[in-house]
Amino acid sequence: MKEQFLLLLETHQGLIQKVCNMYCNTKQDQEDLFQDIVLQLWRAYPTFRGGAKVTTWMYRIALNTAITRLRKETQGEPFAELGPEAFQVPAVEEGSREERAAMYRAIRRLSQVDQALTLLYLEDCSYREMGEVLGISEANVGFKLNRIKAQLRTLMSIA
Template sequence: MKEQFLLLIETQQGLLHKVCNLYGNSQQDREDLFQDIVLQLWRSYPTFRGGAKVTTWLYQVALNTALTRLRKETRTERFVELGPEAFQVPAVEGGPSEEMAAMHRAIRRLSQVDQALTLLYLEDCSYREMAEVLGISETNVGYKLHRIKSQLRTLISLA
């Protein structure tokens, strides 16, 4: 069981780092959050039955751990700003376009939950997977994504 878990963490660490980058303000925050997530995954690993895709389960545990940790922070110690590495967009020759930079700035202005939903959307998760990860209905996922897209259009047009 231990070997399977370690292999899972090794093969899926990119997914976990995306969540850490999204919710960690500094390198130390990201490292601490990664350890917290791995600990929670280890604790819940024996109960994972494979009913959902493994990535859905990983996102669910990782996002719940990150959001729980965020709620415990005092208001002055909250993670206040995301870096562009949160969404790990590959660098293109000449650097990111102004449109991509504007999109990153707009995403950083969304609520923490909306940022999580945006991350899942950008990872091409299905509505069903997003619903399972966030504990909401598929209909609510559709509604929230529609609202997020509208918000992002507005934020980008104001920039």
């Protein structure tokens, strides 16, 4: 069981790192959150039955761990801030570097759940997978994504 879990981590560590980059400002916070997520994955691994894709299961645990940690944070600088490094943007993407930076600034202004949904959308997850990860219906995913897109358009026009 341990070997299977370690192989799973090795194969999908990029997924965990993206969540850490999305919700953490500093390298230290990213490393701490990475460890927290791995611990939660290890605790949940014996109960994983394969009913969902392994990546869906991992995203759900990673995002829930990050959001829970965020909510526990006390006063001071916010734990969660989306930086440009949160998403690996393909070189073929259209738009200038400034436009991308403006988009990331707009995404940072979304709620934590909306940031998570945006991450899953940018990862080309299906509505079904997004719903499974976040515990909402496919219809609600579509509704939320439409609202997020409208919010981002507004935030981008203000910037």
